[in-house]
Amino acid sequence: MKLTHDGGVAIVDDGRLVCSVELEKLGNNPRHQRIDDLQIVVDLLAEYGYRLADVDRLVIDGWRKTHKVKPWGGQEVRVELAPYRRGLLDDNLLRPYPSHVLDLPCTSYPHYAGHVASAYCSSPFAAGPEPSYILCWDGAMFPFLYHYDPATRRMESVGAVHHMLGDTYHTLAQAYPPYDAPLEWPHTLALPGKIMAYVAHGTPDEAAVAALDALRADAERTVLGEGETTDDRLTERAGRRILALMRAGQPLPGVTPDDALASIQEFLGRALVAGLTELIGRDGRSTRNLCMVGGCALNIKWNRDVRERVPVDRVWVPPFPNDAGSALGTACCELLRSGHSPALRWDTYAGPQLVASEPRPGWRSRTMTPAELAAHLHRTGEPVVVLHGRAELGPRALGHRSILAPAVEAGMKDRLNEVKGRESYRPVAPVCLEERAPEVFDPGTRDPFMLFDHHVREEWRDKVPAICHLDGTARVQTVGRNDDELIFEILTAYERLSGIPLLCNTSANGNGRGFFPDVASAMDWGKVPAIWSDGMLHERG
Numbered sequence: 001m002k003l004t005h006d007g008g009v010a011i012v013d014d015g016r017l018v019c020s021v022e023l024e025k026l027g028n029n030p031r032h033q034r035i036d037d038l039q040i041v042v043d044l045l046a047e048y049g050y051r052l053a054d055v056d057r058l059v060i061d062g063w064r065k066t067h068k069v070k071p072w073g074g075q076e077v078r079v080e081l082a083p084y085r086r087g088l089l090d091d092n093l094l095r096p097y098p099s100h101v102l103d104l105p106c107t108s109y110p111h112y113a114g115h116v117a118s119a120y121c122s123s124p125f126a127a128g129p130e131p132s133y134i135l136c137w138d139g140a141m142f143p144f145l146y147h148y149d150p151a152t153r154r155m156e157s158v159g160a161v162h163h164m165l166g167d168t169y170h171t172l173a174q175a176y177p178p179y180d181a182p183l184e185w186p187h188t189l190a191l192p193g194k195i196m197a198y199v200a201h202g203t204p205d206e207a208a209v210a211a212l213d214a215l216r217a218d219a220e221r222t223v224l225g226e227g228e229t230t231d232d233r234l235t236e237r238a239g240r241r242i243l244a245l246m247r248a249g250q251p252l253p254g255v256t257p258d259d260a261l262a263s264i265q266e267f268l269g270r271a272l273v274a275g276l277t278e279l280i281g282r283d284g285r286s287t288r289n290l291c292m293v294g295g296c297a298l299n300i301k302w303n304r305d306v307r308e309r310v311p312v313d314r315v316w317v318p319p320f321p322n323d324a325g326s327a328l329g330t331a332c333c334e335l336l337r338s339g340h341s342p343a344l345r346w347d348t349y350a351g352p353q354l355v356a357s358e359p360r361p362g363w364r365s366r367t368m369t370p371a372e373l374a375a376h377l378h379r380t381g382e383p384v385v386v387l388h389g390r391a392e393l394g395p396r397a398l399g400h401r402s403i404l405a406p407a408v409e410a411g412m413k414d415r416l417n418e419v420k421g422r423e424s425y426r427p428v429a430p431v432c433l434e435e436r437a438p439e440v441f442d443p444g445t446r447d448p449f450m451l452f453d454h455h456v457r458e459e460w461r462d463k464v465p466a467i468c469h470l471d472g473t474a475r476v477q478t479v480g481r482n483d484d485e486l487i488f489e490i491l492t493a494y495e496r497l498s499g500i501p502l503l504c505n506t507s508a509n510g511n512g513r514g515f516f517p518d519v520a521s522a523m524d525w526g527k528v529p530a531i532w533s534d535g536m537l538h539e540r541g
Helices: 039-047 111-121 168-173 187-201 206-225 236-248 257-283 300-309 323-337 370-380 411-420 485-498 519-525
Strands: 008-013 016-022 059-061 066-069 077-080 097-101 104-109 132-136 144-149 154-160 289-293 314-316 363-367 384-387 401-405 429-433 453-456 473-475 477-479 502-507 530-533 536-540
Touching: 008 039, 008 323, 016 323, 059 323, 077 097, 104 111, 104 323, 111 132, 111 144, 111 289, 111 323, 144 257, 154 257, 168 187, 168 236, 168 257, 187 257, 206 236, 206 257, 257 300, 289 300, 300 314, 300 453, 370 384, 370 485, 384 519, 401 411, 411 502, 429 473, 429 485, 477 485, 485 502, 519 530, 519 536
Parallel strands: 059 104, 132 289, 289 314, 384 530, 429 477
Antiparallel strands: 008 016, 066 077, 097 104, 132 144, 144 154, 363 536, 384 401, 401 502, 429 502, 453 473, 530 536
């Protein structure tokens, strides 16, 4: 379980992920919903055929020392949790913290350990099994590199890539419009994605990038010179001091706000690549695999830079690199520590089931196959909400809780942003047939979870303008024959009719809420004229 913000419950049975359910994906809950009543755990166990008595290991993600929660609907109690992270160079990242929830024994692991374990256990390297480096960069932590060797079952600390917290990205950006209005946590959690989109307005300024790098070096020297270390490692407090000193050096003189934001993006990406390259080289192992995890692994531009420029052969980012994967991750800590196979058997669509609901008045329904849905999209040019089966793991809608739309008109991006209540500069992602992706995008390599930046090839930009970002890039989801059957069938039929192998794909949810849990919720929202769900098309009017 993860009890704190982005609360969730994961069930693992004999190395197989039965489900991983984030509370924000239930009942139109707000984003970042936490667990305050453990009755939800009992209810979710029952939904998947389990009782609390069937659970032989109860594992809780660490965050702060304690968390107040109602056990099974009763009086509020305090649950002891592991910390956010422990000493960076601790010789046992997976050290457990024994605890209890009333009379039930449980184990808690540091939050950071859950990120690292989820990345490796979900990776193709675990299935090998092969060793891998694991890079974790989360909001309140440095990008820190680990190495896991399945032959020895050892998780080793390699070192810090650099000493800037993940929060550096949005904190420095808040010195410039349009992000200079103060925001309180957890609203700041939405900032990095918006900034990543907005930086396309500007161009990195080399003098600004160099100034930021010098500012970082001066801040680190100042903090280190004042002895803010513990056993030769920087503490989080030291990281906060570095960030405060860097922020005090803002803004960059003579640089426009848009170029300053683009420069911050570029500076942090270069620092990540350079530090990671140096650290892996200094470590000297022959390992050529790299997992990336933590909230910063949602930055598709940094992911692209690492994949293209760091000397490794394969890069893996799970579809749940942020706290959406924390319940699953703390279970993976237990898998690794207890000597089970590290290879978690999992599926992208292991989120909550679509809830049955009755159509609302004013909507008419008819049967429609996926191929007929493709024809409807081609003929009408209108967006359609698609709700199907179980929801996706992680924050990205990958076809089961999506709004699909043709990408052939530039105005579609504006329309989708308007109905979603999003800023006009936000991009709309494409979902594309994997075999055609290299023709449309550069590099167009397999990317089933929308986690890498691709350039739209020049000859395609006028054909699919709705998915072209201001800088000519796109956050592509590729779909192959062996991926999701529904989306593959829709795209194949749509390509046959239009010659276009992709559609717009954005998440189906109310503003500030998780995915729609049922068809009735999408009808109540009502901003798209049609909803397709499990073989039925529902149309308004």
